Amino acid sequence: MIELNDVTKSLNGHLVLDHISRTFMDGRIYGLRGKNGAGKTMLLRAIAGLINIESGKIMINGTQLHDGMDFPPSLGILIENNNLMPEYTARKNLQLLAKIKKVASDADIDATITRVGLDPDDKRTVKQFSLGMRQRLAIAQALFERPALILLDEPTNAIDTDGVNQVRTILLEEKARGATIIIASHTAEDLVVLADEIYDMAEGKIYESADTQD
Numbered sequence: 001m002i003e004l005n006d007v008t009k010s011l012n013g014h015l016v017l018d019h020i021s022r023t024f025m026d027g028r029i030y031g032l033r034g035k036n037g038a039g040k041t042m043l044l045r046a047i048a049g050l051i052n053i054e055s056g057k058i059m060i061n062g063t064q065l066h067d068g069m070d071f072p073p074s075l076g077i078l079i080e081n082n083n084l085m086p087e088y089t090a091r092k093n094l095q096l097l098a099k100i101k102k103v104a105s106d107a108d109i110d111a112t113i114t115r116v117g118l119d120p121d122d123k124r125t126v127k128q129f130s131l132g133m134r135q136r137l138a139i140a141q142a143l144f145e146r147p148a149l150i151l152l153d154e155p156t157n158a159i160d161t162d163g164v165n166q167v168r169t170i171l172l173e174e175k176a177r178g179a180t181i182i183i184a185s186h187t188a189e190d191l192v193v194l195a196d197e198i199y200d201m202a203e204g205k206i207y208e209s210a211d212t213q214d
């Protein structure tokens with residue numbers, strides 16, 4: 001469970017996170033919707049521990065970020081420019097990352113690559129991938145260690161229709177596994193299909209949306 005209590009952040013004298021308080025529960029998908037510059041990515045960065053907030057608290061399962069821990073301990077993240085290594089294959093990319101936490105086996109890696117619609121035996125390197133293939137691999141990178149918390153910024157960007165349906169199915173499976181999932185998007189459809197709750201963001205503030213599902 002993630003709890004944000006009166007979180008603020010300003011950049012250049014401008015509040016980009018304006019007194020945000022929200023609770024995100026396990027086994028639920030939350031959608032963040034809003035125009036360019038609304039603060040969606042900033043909020044994901046804050047929850048991921050990637051920026052320092054000015055005031056307020058972010059609690060991850062009862063431990064305070066930046067106090068008891070630097071980063072959420074079990075986090076899968078896809079934010080803007082992915083961190084894929086262009087000189088390596090899909091499998092090698094995930095194998096190198098797997099060495100850090102040592103929770104995913106080679107079998108887990110291959111299964112996740114297959115799950116996002118790529119071929120684990122593909123000998124091409126990421127720099128030879130299409131934009132959509134890179135996005136699929138970035139999703140695999142966020143999910144392959146079965147994280148408790150999944151933060152995704154525009155996950156279906158550049159992905160074709162079949163892929164979008166595949167990604168939606170995967171995210172519902174991750175939700176059923178009990179992950180807490182927060183998805184930022186300025187396209188409404190993913191969120192209406194996936195999210196248990198949708199929040200609108202505008203100028204660093206967060207609001208309930210009329211489209212929230214039961």
Ligand SMILES: Nc1ncnc2c1ncn2[C@@H]1O[C@H](COP(=O)(O)OP(=O)(O)OP(=O)(O)O)[C@@H](O)[C@H]1O
Binds near residue numbers: 012016
């Ligand atoms: N590195 C930065 N330096 C200064 N201001 C920034 C920086 N990054 C973002 N901002 C500002 O923070 C605000 C929120 O940006 P953010 O990227 O969170 O928006 P967003 O809702 O994710 O937009 P988009 O839909 O374009 O991804 C914007 O006003 C933006 O100008």
